Amino acid sequence: MKRPPAVLELISELKRLPGIGQKTAERLSFFLMRGTLDQARRLANSIVKVKEKIVLCSECHSITESDPCDICRDPRRDPSQICVVEEPHDVFVLESMGEFQGKYHVLMGAISPLDGIGPESLTLEDLKTRVASKGPIREVILATNPNMEGESTAVYISKLLKPYEVRVTRIARGLPMGGDLEYADPVTLKKSLEGRMDMP
Amino acid sequence: MALYNTEAVVLRTINFSETDKLCTLYSRNFGKVKCVAKSARRLKSRYGAALEPLSYIKTIYFGKEGQELYRLNHCDILKSFQSVREDIGKLYTGVYFLELVDTLVHDGESAPHLFDFILEALRQIQKQKDLEILRRMFEIRFISLLGYLPNLSVCLICKKEPGKSGIGFNFQRGGIVCPTCRPRELSETHFSVGTWNYLKKLLTFDIQYSDRIKLPKALQDEIEQVTHRMILSHTGRELKSYPFIKQMVSL
Numbered sequence: 318m319k320r321p322p323a324v325l326e327l328i329s330e331l332k333r334l335p336g337i338g339q340k341t342a343e344r345l346s347f348f349l350m351r352g353t354l355d356q357a358r359r360l361a362n363s364i365v366k367v368k369e370k371i372v373l374c375s376e377c378h379s380i381t382e383s384d385p386c387d388i389c390r391d392p393r394r395d396p397s398q399i400c401v402v403e404e405p406h407d408v409f410v411l412e413s414m415g416e417f418q419g420k421y422h423v424l425m426g427a428i429s430p431l432d433g434i435g436p437e438s439l440t441l442e443d444l445k446t447r448v449a450s451k452g453p454i455r456e457v458i459l460a461t462n463p464n465m466e467g468e469s470t471a472v473y474i475s476k477l478l479k480p481y482e483v484r485v486t487r488i489a490r491g492l493p494m495g496g497d498l499e500y501a502d503p504v505t506l507k508k509s510l511e512g513r514m515d516m517p
Numbered sequence: 518m519a520l521y522n523t524e525a526v527v528l529r530t531i532n533f534s535e536t537d538k539l540c541t542l543y544s545r546n547f548g549k550v551k552c553v554a555k556s557a558r559r560l561k562s563r564y565g566a567a568l569e570p571l572s573y574i575k576t577i578y579f580g581k582e583g584q585e586l587y588r589l590n591h592c593d594i595l596k597s598f599q600s601v602r603e604d605i606g607k608l609y610t611g612v613y614f615l616e617l618v619d620t621l622v623h624d625g626e627s628a629p630h631l632f633d634f635i636l637e638a639l640r641q642i643q644k645q646k647d648l649e650i651l652r653r654m655f656e657i658r659f660i661s662l663l664g665y666l667p668n669l670s671v672c673l674i675c676k677k678e679p680g681k682s683g684i685g686f687n688f689q690r691g692g693i694v695c696p697t698c699r700p701r702e703l704s705e706t707h708f709s710v711g712t713w714n715y716l717k718k719l720l721t722f723d724i725q726y727s728d729r730i731k732l733p734k735a736l737q738d739e740i741e742q743v744t745h746r747m748i749l750s751h752t753g754r755e756l757k758s759y760p761f762i763k764q765m766v767s768l
Contacts, residue, residue, distance in 0.1 A: 502565030
């Protein structure tokens, strides 16, 4: 027996989400059908609300409900430090640490020659403008991912910001906390040695 | 279910599902293969940096013979080529080579001599300062190793050596056309005797001695135009990484 058209439509919409295949989409749609109408409405409303209310911050390009975002508006944040990240969700990952008191800049991706994503696809011009505008920025912390794309983006940004009087730093790469030296690969070990620090 | 143990170069890695990675490897013994690396995105993943593109690794993967996607089991880095990744010019050149391999080599075609050539090319990126000549040499040698050896010795039509400038190249038939026969045969570009001589030299020169050739500045553009058109005639499209090399020159 064929599935009703409404169910097929829901499955095909769910399948468009990342990491969701045919089977998972079917399981999710049957889960939603078993729930109450109120639950389905709440889910649908929250999806619509996100699309209606969420905008990108005009300063840092992070996601926010009000432009500029809470972090950019906060007078207690240190405007002399900017942490550059690839995606908006990286801001929330760093914020969950609760230690960083500076501001952010979201690139909206990373340079990836294999995917044809070049510097012009990112918010690099805005970053340059932020640094160039005789503001209080003294340090740009590059917190892109420690993979090929993230590393090449970091190298590119450091070249881009060379003409400006600003300190460009890269987050440390090396062994993860709780890791085991025995299982570390040579690249990670080399990076951890390069990034060694004096004991306090 | 078979277990495969081989050396490989990582061509490409993309994120796959929540914590996995999907990687394309060019292996010495089994040619191009695609593998899923479970939990490779986790911070404490056992693969570490081994699955970064350009890495030369020793790997074990398993699956049914001839299947499209294998399951990665183990990786050890033999050479990371980390210094290539830390220099934009070298990185873009390396990525361009990897994309060429990924585009022109079919899955599961084993060719150890091609593997050795690719590995040597990556070593040369690390060592060399003049990447321009290395790129030209890789393009023309790689195509010939794949079996698409261009005929650069004699004219496609009259089978004679072209004596003067204005030599044409027919990309469809993969060979040169002498100035006399050019009006009779469709040739999409033409070049000087100097370029012709350098193209022949690039085709036969061992890539590990690529630093011993110097390309005259005046011929660089002409040579690049020919080798690039040769690549295009086989790929059928512009490679995504190619504009990055041009951009890098202006950086």
